[in-house]
Amino acid sequence: MNASSCDKDSFNSLERCYSREVVASPGTSGWPFVGQTLEFLKAGWSGHPEKFIFDNIKKYRSLIFRTHLAGSPAVVFCGAAANKFVFSNENKLVQLWWPKTITKLIPSTSNFEESLKLNKMLHNFLTPKTLEPYIGFLDIIAQRHFASHWDNREQVTVFPLMTNFSLALACRLFINVDDPELVEKLADPLEQVLRGTVSMPIDLPCTRYNCAIKSSRFIINEFTTIVKQRKTDLEQGTYKSPTQDLLSHMLLTGDDNFVKDSNIAEKILGLIIGSDTVGSACSSIVMFLAKLPDVYERVYKEQMEIANLKSLGELLTWNDVNNKMKYSWSVACEAMRLAPPIQGTFREALTDFIYEGFLIPKGLKIYWNANSTHKSAEYFPKPKEFDASRFDGQPVQPYTFVPFGGGPRMCPGKEYARIEILIFMHCLVKRFKWKTMIPSEKLIVDDRFRPEKGLPIRLFPHPKA
Template sequence: MDFFMQSLLLTLLTLVASIFVLQKRRKLLVLGSTKSLPPGSFGWPLVGETYQFLFNKIEHFLQERVQKHSSEIFHTHILGESTVVLCGPGANKFVSTNETKLVKVSYMKTQRRFFIIPDQRHAPMPKPTQEAASAAPVKILGILKPEGISRYMGNKIESTMNQHFITHWEGKKEVKVYPLVKAFSLTLGCQFFLGIDGPKFASEFENLYFGIYSVPVNFPGSTYHRALKAAAAIRKEIQILIKEKIDALSKGQVVDDLIAHVVGAEQDGKYVPRLEISNIIMGLMNSSHMPIAITLAFMIKHIGQRPDIYQKILSEHADITISKGSGTALDWNSIQKLKYTWAVAQETMRLYPTAPGAFREAITDITYEGFTIPKGWKIFWAFIGTNKNPKYFHEPESFDPSRFEGNAPVPYTWLPFGAGPRTCPGKDYVRFVVLNFIHILITKFKWEAILPDEKVSGSSIPIPAEGIPIRLHHY
């Protein structure tokens, strides 16, 4: 038996070693005679450095390799694909200013399964479909501009917030912030994006959000498996809603929500595939619901820990409260006046980033900093690579909203919504919702954080381990 086990172990080790050698050879063949690949490592056979990327906190993964290679560009192998990682202000500027010229939006193979995105290198979308589908993003841009948000959100956000506070906050001495703001964000998102009342698919949207950056192992119980199931359920529901919106619009009914706005592209004679619409809506919901909740939760925590910050915010909101009245939603002009409150939100997003980065693909061989990024390789554009770097932010672990007052951070050192032509289209929606929520909250309550040293869990996305309990004091 011992001999058998030793033989089996030797066979397995030989197999693993062979796979490793073949993987190395394959990658070198991809490079051809190129000798200027950025420094780095392809990691273990098959899995590459995926586990280090996902389980060691992405920011630590970046810091360790930047320090090891003395370079803000390095190669790796994550989520099943050869990838060059770019971080730092120079890289941020390079990627954002070369969209469509040198790089294009791309998703890892494992991520495409969530949105049923075809691999365009092997199955390009037919030209007529590409032209038609472009009508949907164009429609979205109008409603997601500040004036569109104010128009469509004004009454909805006011009634939703007031009902939320009446139900979950008023009369309470203590609350846990994180689950409450998650419920609020989802309720509002369902109204704005889907046109339905009440939160729906709470667990599905959360599973999808955390599944984007998860180990792509598809077996029951895994994070990735739950995310795939969630995406399928959400997509099915959205396609039912699309049919309902089309029927309503064909009957001349007025429907004011984002999904109807996008579907309205069909009335212009341009067919937009329902899968494309569902991908757009699901993507917008995914990139706004949980980020709003996480930002609000940690923002409320820090305000509750810092009386100086609380007083500045209260003072800033006082004039608006006098002119508009307590419990009234803000329009975009009022939002623009809340400069210090937004600085607090920005500092929160710097310390607790909800998007570690984005994937791109090299359209051609790219030369950057003396290195070559081969055509077809994935690029992980690490937004968070600068967030806690003392070169760009003094005492980076401290919470200091003054960083965003007066002289803003050095360009391209802080990109919570990306940059360039592919800047997140929902950034104004996030700002509108976060500042309106804080406005209503601070006109109703004073509070303090019960657990100032509460642990933050999560490797890629920050999550408050205890839900951020606070003690409330009613005015």
């Protein structure tokens, strides 16, 4: 079918242009300008982000419905079959699309070709073979983080510490900078940028979005300085490192698109924003372990079996993380099922196509959401209950557990995220038990899944042997 004579911005005109068998999906465009964005965000703020999805599925009796999100008309795809369709048709029928709130904060994200090249580079860089030499370095940074921010304290607030922790590890991996002062300097601006990614795009003084833009420019300037110095060091042959960091990899193997210093700095910021989702996952793990003492005891037993075999000062190894933390990873997966660090992402239709009898015109935005399968009883019986055994043994049904997306656009840092989470869990449980200071505190979604009050906890250190 050819939709060239149709008004692609109007679902009604599309229905007139096509036969009765092929129609626009059910739904509503919501309010002028904002569409249903506020309704979508309110569901997350309430602690039940899946409510927006399942209310519309029930209302329209359809796993596909139209809406208006992030400033654009969109259609929401739900369920495992929809996930498979989106992931399998990447760069064929659909391609990644970012809302304007993000492209203004990180301009390089609007360049699709550059994004593809960077994604390919990341997949080549963030392999198990590449990451294996980093395990010891990441363990050192994690231990230093706990020594500086957790040890000798009766109480901590977990969520803001996770931004600091994820940022420190990302700086070491991506740009080979191990500088606690730089991490402290960037932590608050990074938080401002993250909060701005889901704000209303109103660039007026003191608005959340305006603060995010200023913070983004500040971080990019800091990274640009680092890029310039690294270029000089590489050209002069003075840069030495026991591991290959991503920045050096980009400078040595990238093409002309990776030459401009500020462009590289923007890409690094984008990567660090992506890696911060691990901090969200770690926060939810801390909350669930506090609420589930039996689960905590099993994780503690597993991690102490590893710790007790270590001599004083001996670091974690690839074998420890990859082969000896099976139950801990099942717990992490169940936490990410209930509180997915990536709620979903947008795609854009590259051409007109038909999905489940509904017309998807070229240019229409498509939103897939992890909660449509993570919270569905069809795929996970008793979906509201925490049950780590779901991930212990037989693999889950394909395209149902998607905390890192899927297909060619699957998060290239998935393996790195696994390592970071498990190192964090190891360092945490071998030091402490804890209890939440706000028993009724809930997990909400703003810029990412987060404890509503930041998750203050009281620490109970284990007796030292």
